[in-house]
Amino acid sequence: MAEQSPKTRRKSARSKPEPEPKTQAWGAALPGPQERTDIKRRSIVREAARSFNRAGFHGTSMGDIAQRLGVTKAALYRYVPSKHELLFESFNLAMDSSFANLDRGERMGRNGLEKIQIALKGYLEDLIGELGHPVVLLEENALLPEQSRLVVKRRDQAEQRYRNLIKEGMEDGSIAPCDAKLAVFALLGAVNWVPKWYRDGGEWSATQVAESLVKIATRSIAAHPT
Secondary structure, eight states, rough: OOOOOHHHHHHHHSSSSOOOSSSGGGOSSSSOHHHHHHHHHHHHHHHHHHHHHHHHHHTHHHHHHHHHSSSHHHHHTTTOOOHHHHHHHHHHHHHHHHHHHHHHHHHHHHHHHHHHHHHHHHHHHHHTTOHHHHHHHOOOOOOOOOHHHHHHHHHHHHHHHHHHHHHHHHTSSSSSOOHHHHHHHHHHHHHHHHHHHHHOOOOOOOOHHHHHHHHHHHHHSSSOOO
């Protein structure tokens, strides 16, 4: 075989495709297997919450949820073991939102009242927007005993943080003297009931409802209501 000239060898070398990297394919821009599983699981939980809201926990089957997602019931069971687990995860999504918005309120608010308003507005907007109207929050009795214990523990922790903000507001003068525990029950009761009557595409957007209702609710505890 004739020996290639240096020029030919350089041209041949340039024409060879670069090998694909063995790690960090696409610069890690694509989700990995675990992330894809988490995305699918979150989608299932959100659709389950919407289904529970329409027909109630006991009136919804795993087959109903699978049908709305366009998958088989067998595929659904690859990601969640039972309908009770979906109910439990629906509660946890709401509690995650509650804690995240409390963090934001405590960080951004200038006084106790503002911190509560920011936390409640963000939480309510999540409930009737991103989380899909989880009326299931009113179906606590459908949880299994261990699940109920864990949910109640997280809920008590959130309520204690709200009570602390009420006390902070009384100390800084933004909130009128009141029973902190009773005030928190009243505020959260008003907020958690909204998903029962709110409808997408109705007269108000989720943002409008969250902002207006929280203003109305917190006016009752404000030291200087406007």
